[in-house]
Amino acid sequence: MNPPTADLVMVVHGPEAFDAGDVGRLIGLLSPRRVLVAGVMARTAAEESGLSVVCTDERPSRVLAALSGRACLVNRGKTPESGKIFGEIVAGRLGGLVHVETSSGTVYCWNRGDGTLTEEIARLTGYGLVHAESEGARRKGVREIRGCLPGEAVFVNGIVIGTATAETVVLASENGTLRAVSGLDPKPHGFEKLLRAGLPEIRKAWCKSGAVRSAPPRQGERPSRGGRIAVIDHCGHTLYREIGEKVCGILSVGDDTTAVCGHICSHSGIPVFGVVDGDADAIVKPGYAPGSVVVEVLDGRDDDVGQELAAVRGLEADSWEDWVQETLRVLGERVRIVLDLRGG
Structure with a gap:
């Protein structure tokens, strides 16, 4: 006999629910x-x-808004309080929401959402059940990013501010x-x-704080x-919008961008040529595919050097190794190599 949740669509936010084994257990x-x-990073x-899932780059609220039928949000916040805050933000954009918060073992029924579904999930998981209401409209032109831990990075639309x-x-x-x-x-x-x-539009922007993933990446085949x-x-x-079958490497500009690209592409087996200037915020565990090189700009900013490379270097290559070697020659003494995973 199928469980009463067999018609359910589960929307998972963030990598931690996968890394902690929550998603496999809930399935x-x-x-x-x-x-x-x-x-x-959840993708x-x-x-x-290795679980059978469908990946999307969209925010949870947009994914949930496009669904018809029974659905729930699964999240593992860095703390139970931040997890609850995240669910409240999503609920405020949707109305009713069933939110499974694995950091605290709680199923929230936000804004008089599907109470029957909430009860079914709580019974099957053994989680506590909480009925909650999200706050009303925010002040125009003002955004509060709640649940931060002092000392951690704060993002708006993927950029550390x-x-x-x-x-x-x-x-x-x-x-x-x-x-x-x-x-x-x-950070000016x-x-x-x-x-x-x-x-x-700050009230609708994607805002978060903290590391984008705490687990290290896994190596994949090139x-x-x-x-x-x-x-x-x-x-x-x-x-992910740029990675395709014909991509042999990534030119990444910026310390945090290079860290994220290296982490994701480590799993994909795609090498990275990163241009940085030394202002990283340690937002993700480091990891790079073989063949990757990271250079630090000695005079100036990574923005300028990266834009120059994108303009003067060909972005099609018969050989990634040859492309890297020629790019290093073009840069000359303006940079120093801080990571070199080329063989030989």
Whole structure:
């Protein structure tokens, strides 16, 4: 006999639920008809897990909003409180929501969501059941990023804009710019990069704090030694849109972007040529595929050197190794090699 949740669609957010084994256990208990994965680093963890899931780069709220029928959100917050806050944010964008928070072993029924489904999941998992209401409308032009741990990185649309100094970071959008109101030690270069991409609608922007994944990456097989070079410039969260069968390597620009690209591409077996300037925020466990090289700019910024390379170097290569060697020759003494995983 099928369990009462056999028609369920499970939407999983973040890598931690995979890395901790939560997703595999919940699939065994709930037998959902489909498991959708929301987020970039969650996709990496999902692929490494070997579980039968469907990956998407969309935010959980968008994935859930597009579904019809019974669905739930699965999340493992860095703390039970931050996990609850995340569920509240998603619920505020959707209305009713069934939220399985594995960090605390709680099933939340937000905003008078599907009470029957909530009870079924709580019974099958042994989790506690909590009925909760999300807060009302936020102040116009103001965004609170709650559940921060002082000292950790704060992101807006995938770009680190500073370090949290309090549990709540407050940002304000006004007069065509974005500023930190409280709770943030700002990173001016991060704000510059964010605004260069266009002033975000701050109430709808993707905001988070902390590491993007705590588990180390797994090594995968290299797909090709020649093909296209994909360029990722300070937007590591867009990587999966660029990776295709014909990509033989990544040119990544920025310390954190290079770290994210190296982590994800380690699993894919794709080498990275990273251009950095030494302002990394340690947002992910390091890892790179064989053939990867990271160079630090000695004079100037990684932005300028990366844009120069993207403009003057061909982005098609018969051999990744030859492309790297010629790129190093072009850069000359303007950089120093800080990581070299080429063989020989």
